[in-house]
Amino acid sequence: MKILEVNLPQKKYSILIEKGILNNIGKEIRKIYKNKKIAIITDSNVEGLYGEKIIEILNKYDFQTKTIVIEPGEKSKSLHSAEEIYEELLDFEITRGDMIIAFGGGVVGDLAGFVASTLLRGIPFIQIPTSLLAQIDSSVGGKVAVNLPRGKNLVGSFYHPEAVFIDPDLLKTLDKRFLYDGMAEVIKYGCIRDKELFERLMTIENEEELSNNMEEIILKCCTVKRDIVQRDEKDNGERMLLNFGHTIGHGVEKSFGYKTYTHGEGVAIGMYNITRRSVEMNITKDKTSDLIKRILIKYNLPCEMPDIEKEEIINAVKLDKKNKGDRMNIVLLKEIGNAFIKNIDRKDVKLYI
Ligand SMILES: NC(=O)c1ccc[n+]([C@@H]2O[C@H](COP(=O)([O-])OP(=O)(O)OC[C@H]3O[C@@H](n4cnc5c(N)ncnc54)[C@H](O)[C@@H]3O)[C@@H](O)[C@H]2O)c1
Structure with a gap:
């Protein structure tokens, strides 16, 4: 496993890179998160390929999970999608002591990160990027955002995850x-x-x-x-x-x-x-x-x-x-x-x- 530490004035966290790390994701998350509730935000392509698997792995470590699925593609990176996700997270009775996972490409990462940074003034989140762009770029650096009709990434913030878990094996299914x-x-x-x-x-x-x-x-x-x-x-x-x-x-x-x-x-x-x-x-x-x-x-x-x-x-x-x-x-x-x-x-x- 390759580990990269990110050291910022307000935040320190690790980027862990390993083929197959998804198979150990329950164990890895347990090391940094002690509570039960986890909301997984993903898109329907990633959910179809890896949705069941991630739930199965997390359940072994006694997490209480809920999956929120968005349509794939840039159109989902909107305030409208964010609002729908807020509702689902509140139905799940999420609190600031719980955890969100962004499980997908850059669209999911930016949107889920934006939701995490704003709901209840900030809920901790973890990035599990699944596209190459997300694994080398969008999951690192803390920029989260949604688009407005007049332009991309116009509403957003800097909000860093608790950890980034990168599994290069996931790229095998990428178009x-x-x-x-x-x-x-x-x-x-x-x-x-x-x-x-x-x-x-x-x-x-x-x-x-x-x-x-x-x-x-x-x-x-x-x-x-x-x-x-x-x-x-x-x-x-x-x-x-x-x-x-x-x-x-x-x-x-x-x-x-x-x-x-x-x-x-x-x-x-x-x-x-x-x-x-x-x-x-x-x-x-x-x-x-x-x-x-x-x-x-x-x-x-x-x-x-x-x-x-x-x-x-x-x-x-x-x-x-x-x-x-x-x-x-x-x-x-x-x-x-x-x-x-x-x-x-x-x-x-x-x-x-
Ligand atoms: N926050 C940042 O610093 C930053 C940096 C660069 C780009 N971005 C943002 O990233 C977004 C683009 O990200 P992207 O290229 O990952 O697009 P994306 O999230 O739309 O993913 C591309 C496609 O690949 C599919 N996919 C993802 N992982 C897969 C897998 N393992 N197997 C099969 N299919 C998979 C998705 O469902 C989608 O259809 C843009 O919105 C851009 O603004 C953000």
Whole structure:
């Protein structure tokens, strides 16, 4: 088992990574939680695959469980779903001494975490992430949120779990498109902070080898994110590095109405294109964008900018909620493994697309 400690001024907890850890989840949770009631929030895909199993394992340790199931997909990350979940939790007579488990991908993690952070002014919760994106990104760092019709993640807070249990075996049932979607973020960690990870990913030959090395890969990604979050928990500086490729990526996703490109695919296009431009401007070491292109192709991810008006992407990027006045921050690489933040005039963004 690989254990990563998260040390923040207000909260300390562990991230435990092990193939098959779900089989021991009752024992692991007993170590950190002495009461009886546990509400499991999950989506219907994960419930169908692992719902019975998790209940069976928890019941052996004398927990009193209730499962709350949401529809899979981004649409469920809403205030409406949160309200329905509050009602079910109150029917279960949950108190601040009880526990919530977020058992699913990033949608479940963000929504269940948001519910846990707000109901009764805060109920402890545990993350058991089941998608690759959730295992390397959304379950780490304490950001929880729901969407509003006018934009993603607009209502939320920073609320950390009591523990994160990561079982890479769960990825075996994940649809391939979601697996590669998550790989875009894995590659991002290599680009911004971990050259060794990037090089290791380059040598992996097939899906079996990828699966065999998943525990190590997840550990490396969570370590990069944990280190950045420990230095900048509230996202005022360094945490922005995690947005490498995201500015253009969001622009691409948005220009296609969030229908054509997944989040990871948008990020892949963003990482390659911004680096291609920064190499041309001599900001980034020569050949870095070629390396990014090779790794993206290897993991079935797109890299070329789709055939749409550049203006459309520039406009989408300019509207990004992270912009402040006439200035905006973009993330560039000096070379693989070394990213930095550059503050630019908003009108100059076209130079980087
Ligand atoms: N909080 C953060 O810091 C943070 C960071 C990045 C992304 N996010 C959020 O994460 C969300 C995206 O997460 P996601 O990509 O995991 O999407 P998701 O939760 O919708 O999961 C993707 C799909 O995979 C299915 N699934 C999950 N685990 C499975 C398994 N083991 N086997 C079979 N199917 C499985 C789900 O049912 C769903 O259909 C977005 O809402 C995004 O905003 C949050």
